[in-house]
Amino acid sequence: MSDAPSLPIARQQSVRLVVERLLRDRAVSRAELARSTGLSKQTISEVMRDLERDGWVREDGQVQGSVGRSAVTYALRPDAAFVLGVDLGGTKLHVALADLQGEIVAESIEPTSGDGGAAVVAQIGRMQESLLQQASVPAQRLRGGVMGSPGIIDPASGSIVIAPNIPGLDSLDVRAALRERLGIDVAIENDVNLAAIGEHWRGNSRKARSFAFIAVGTGIGMGIFSDGYLVRGARGAAGEIAYLPLGGDPYDTRGLRLGTLETAVGSVGIVERYLGLGGVPGGTVRDVFDRLDSDEAARVAIDEVSRILASAILAVHCILDSEIIIMGGSIGVRPELKLRIEEYLGRCMRQPVRIELSALGNRATLIGAVGSAIDLVHRSLFGIGRDAGPLALPAMATDVAA
Amino acid sequence: MSDAPSLPIARQQSVRLVVERLLRDRAVSRAELARSTGLSKQTISEVMRDLERDGWVREDGQVQGSVGRSAVTYALRPDAAFVLGVDLGGTKLHVALADLQGEIVAESIEPTSGDGGAAVVAQIGRMQESLLQQASVPAQRLRGGVMGSPGIIDPASGSIVIAPNIPGLDSLDVRAALRERLGIDVAIENDVNLAAIGEHWRGNSRKARSFAFIAVGTGIGMGIFSDGYLVRGARGAAGEIAYLPLGGDPYDTRGLRLGTLETAVGSVGIVERYLGLGGVPGGTVRDVFDRLDSDEAARVAIDEVSRILASAILAVHCILDSEIIIMGGSIGVRPELKLRIEEYLGRCMRQPVRIELSALGNRATLIGAVGSAIDLVHRSLFGIGRDAGPLALPAMATDVAA
DNA sequence: CCAATTTGTCAGGACAGCGAACTAATGCTG
DNA sequence: CAGCATTAGTTCGCTGTCCTGACAAATTGG
Numbered sequence: 040m041s042d043a044p045s046l047p048i049a050r051q052q053s054v055r056l057v058v059e060r061l062l063r064d065r066a067v068s069r070a071e072l073a074r075s076t077g078l079s080k081q082t083i084s085e086v087m088r089d090l091e092r093d094g095w096v097r098e099d100g101q102v103q104g105s106v107g108r109s110a111v112t113y114a115l116r117p118d119a120a121f122v123l124g125v126d127l128g129g130t131k132l133h134v135a136l137a138d139l140q141g142e143i144v145a146e147s148i149e150p151t152s153g154d155g156g157a158a159v160v161a162q163i164g165r166m167q168e169s170l171l172q173q174a175s176v177p178a179q180r181l182r183g184g185v186m187g188s189p190g191i192i193d194p195a196s197g198s199i200v201i202a203p204n205i206p207g208l209d210s211l212d213v214r215a216a217l218r219e220r221l222g223i224d225v226a227i228e229n230d231v232n233l234a235a236i237g238e239h240w241r242g243n244s245r246k247a248r249s250f251a252f253i254a255v256g257t258g259i260g261m262g263i264f265s266d267g268y269l270v271r272g273a274r275g276a277a278g279e280i281a282y283l284p285l286g287g288d289p290y291d292t293r294g295l296r297l298g299t300l301e302t303a304v305g306s307v308g309i310v311e312r313y314l315g316l317g318g319v320p321g322g323t324v325r326d327v328f329d330r331l332d333s334d335e336a337a338r339v340a341i342d343e344v345s346r347i348l349a350s351a352i353l354a355v356h357c358i359l360d361s362e363i364i365i366m367g368g369s370i371g372v373r374p375e376l377k378l379r380i381e382e383y384l385g386r387c388m389r390q391p392v393r394i395e396l397s398a399l400g401n402r403a404t405l406i407g408a409v410g411s412a413i414d415l416v417h418r419s420l421f422g423i424g425r426d427a428g429p430l431a432l433p434a435m436a437t438d439v440a441a
Numbered sequence: 442m443s444d445a446p447s448l449p450i451a452r453q454q455s456v457r458l459v460v461e462r463l464l465r466d467r468a469v470s471r472a473e474l475a476r477s478t479g480l481s482k483q484t485i486s487e488v489m490r491d492l493e494r495d496g497w498v499r500e501d502g503q504v505q506g507s508v509g510r511s512a513v514t515y516a517l518r519p520d521a522a523f524v525l526g527v528d529l530g531g532t533k534l535h536v537a538l539a540d541l542q543g544e545i546v547a548e549s550i551e552p553t554s555g556d557g558g559a560a561v562v563a564q565i566g567r568m569q570e571s572l573l574q575q576a577s578v579p580a581q582r583l584r585g586g587v588m589g590s591p592g593i594i595d596p597a598s599g600s601i602v603i604a605p606n607i608p609g610l611d612s613l614d615v616r617a618a619l620r621e622r623l624g625i626d627v628a629i630e631n632d633v634n635l636a637a638i639g640e641h642w643r644g645n646s647r648k649a650r651s652f653a654f655i656a657v658g659t660g661i662g663m664g665i666f667s668d669g670y671l672v673r674g675a676r677g678a679a680g681e682i683a684y685l686p687l688g689g690d691p692y693d694t695r696g697l698r699l700g701t702l703e704t705a706v707g708s709v710g711i712v713e714r715y716l717g718l719g720g721v722p723g724g725t726v727r728d729v730f731d732r733l734d735s736d737e738a739a740r741v742a743i744d745e746v747s748r749i750l751a752s753a754i755l756a757v758h759c760i761l762d763s764e765i766i767i768m769g770g771s772i773g774v775r776p777e778l779k780l781r782i783e784e785y786l787g788r789c790m791r792q793p794v795r796i797e798l799s800a801l802g803n804r805a806t807l808i809g810a811v812g813s814a815i816d817l818v819h820r821s822l823f824g825i826g827r828d829a830g831p832l833a834l835p836a837m838a839t840d841v842a843a
Numbered sequence: 844c845c846a847a848t849t850t851g852t853c854a855g856g857a858c859a860g861c862g863a864a865c866t867a868a869t870g871c872t873g
Numbered sequence: 874c875a876g877c878a879t880t881a882g883t884t885c886g887c888t889g890t891c892c893t894g895a896c897a898a899a900t901t902g903g
Contacts, residue, residue: 285756361674388697471882508878510868
């Protein structure tokens with residue numbers, strides 16, 4: 040905090056090099072730091088003295104080299120700062136408090152307030168205070184946060200353009216309101232994009248620099264990583280595959296309104312399809328899946344949905360050449376669906392793309408929010424990867440690439 | 442050249458700041474540089490003295506401020522270094538020699554040698570020597586090059602994985618062979634990607650940070666920019682929209698082999714479609730377009746192609762949220778096609794994406810190669826934007842964003 | 844217990860960058 | 874036309890980072 044603004048450029052650079060190294064390996068000795076950064080031993084000593092004085096690092100054990108004096112190793116203090124991750128859904132509001140290592144120290148879920156944007160901001164504020172108290176974290180240690188929300192977020196301003204589920208959220212300057220109420224800067228990002236970030240950080244696409252996360256549930260959406268960077272698009276609407284012209288006629292007015300693909304494979308579409316095939320009325324998507332083995336209509340319906348999803352994945356893969364596709368969302372994580380999609384993919388691709396189920400399930404957005412928040416805090420404190428835009432996450436804590 | 446390796450980090454940083462500013466505005470005074478970089482006047486003076494001594498910049502006129510002493514302005518010397526741009530097509534080989542400002546000082550076209558990869562490399566070598574002589578440029582001033590080729594280029598190694606038109610090119614280490622023969626480092630990139638870079642640099646998408654360049658000709662391909670970066674994909678196959686599951690059945694074996702979309706709207710597909718509608722046999726795509734007003738079969742055929750292309754553009758736009766779509770390639774640049782596509786887009790999108798024709802035509806790849814080569818040389822000389830991968834072009838000369 | 848090796852600190856020097864004072868050039872004004 | 878305000882660019886002295894080299898401290902192996 041006190042160092043970033045005032046320190047001269049040269050020292051900032053040195054600090055940055057040291058911190059970047061410390062982010063990769065938990066415990067590093069001063070001598071090792073000197074070797075790997077190319078700085079001299081004294082420079083390292085000085086930097087470490089300052090970092091330790093300000094509470095950013097601490098001694099963390101020793102290391103016995105085969106011969107010679109043993110070295111004291113240093114590690115970042117996970118409790119040097121904390122971040123807030125928020126998953127704002129239409130029905131549930133999930134807030135987590137985590138330290139700089141990504142360890143969640145407190146979290147809570149509440150039904151989302153139905154009284155509009157300002158009430159939701161106040162609710163988040165109350166939950167934040169409760170979590171801070173619960174984990175005995177002083178408020179000034181909280182250094183930033185990220186909130187995921189359905190809808191479209193303008194990449195330039197970071198404000199919500201379209202918020203489908205929460206009335207009055209798009210008319211409010213949520214970011215300013217959150218800063219006012221919480222006392223920290225909170226970046227806002229599309230929930231599916233954050234889920235993709237979560238899977239990249241702690242999930243099933245950790246090693247992939249190019250992948251897509253497809254969420255199939257009530258609606259359908261996608262988060263895209265390309266070369267390790269989140270793809271947002273010109274207006275923050277990249278990955279809105281609800282409107283893909285597959286599974287129906289894109290010139291139909293209904294597809295124009297709700298999205299052709301979403302109409303075909305969203306939860307409403309699946310149930311309608313099942314009924315159209317003579318299925319038993321009065322059930323949900325869950326029931327359709329449960330009847331897969333006994334009910335021919337269910338089998339055919341899910342088969343058709345899988346076929347459409349496979350062609351959507353083919354389309355995505357053609358355009359993005361992703362290394363892996365992660366399936367998420369309440370419907371997307373069903374293994375029965377994955378099996379069928381893989382079968383169809385085998386019939387329309389020479390080298391079918393790898394499909395994996397989300398490892399984080401309904402926590403993906405929350406974990407992505409925490410990960411992004413940690414990255415943002417690192418960036419603001421040490422200027423790491425400052426050339427990259429916010430939430431680009433190329434130098435993320437777990438990114439092992441040199 | 443001689444400065445980059447030996448200079449201390451702080452000075453390199455200063456030089457980099459100065460050069461980045463000079464790349465944006467042609468002529469800048471020292472006082473202005475001091476203000477915009479935040480460095481002190483003396484530091485600027487010293488940096489400029491060194492740069493001028495080494496031949497990178499020169500005095501370039503004066504400027505009259507409304508009041509006060511007039512300032513001497515400096516500009517980068519365009520002739521400080523030269524680059525080679527190569528467009529390697531299946532039938533034509535196009536090579537250009539350009540200075541650091543992107544001014545092409547000599548260029549030539551030859552039929553591509555039919556004797557395979559090694560012969561092509563030798564041919565490029567001969568053309569390079571001829572161009573250097575023609576423009577009286579000493580060989581040591583040539584500092585780098587970029588070559589565009591159809592096929593898939595591995596993003597990690599930069600070598601050609603699949604080269605459809607030139608036999609023996611994929612088995613050869615083209616990059617090493619070119620370095621050996623030309624004496625410079627030559628990066629290789631997909632031709633459509635380079636065309637997209639060309640349009641971004643000097644064409645119709647100059648201000649767009651997210652756009653797609655779609656080339657429709659014998660085949661169909663796409664180059665993608667997202668947030669100012671070229672999207673390559675995991676294996677360099679991003680933008681291979683030939684396989685999009687539109688305009689046909691993706692589970693058909695023919696679509697699997699040739700690509701569903703390409704089968705439908707490639708030149709062969711257009712002619713076949715025209716014949717199937719009862720058109721006059723024995724013509725080319727050009728003839729079909731020429732008969733648009735007189736021949737009902739031609740009108741319907743082009744209409745259907747436009748409808749399919751519109752849905753492809755819709756698919757691309759859903760996934761990428763591009764600001765603008767540039768149409769290129771021998772078929773893609775036809776205004777008749779653009780008109781019809783726009784009509785269909787108006788019927789399947791609430792806010793139709795902007796469509797523009799390529800401003801560079803069949804020179805797009807060559808110009809993109811020159812632009813990337815200049816960017817690479819800037820990068821290697823001054824370490825500009827070193828965090829970004831090769832050819833990412835975020836700090837390109839014409840990029841006005843701060 | 845000593846030699847070898849590695850860790851970490853203590854000086855001294857080199858140098859980039861800054862601030863302030865100063866000189867130089869230009870336009871405006873009385 | 875002289876003087877003043879303003880801007881451009883230089884010289885000088887200072888601060889602070891970083892490096893080299895020497896040295897003390899700690900640890901292992903013989």
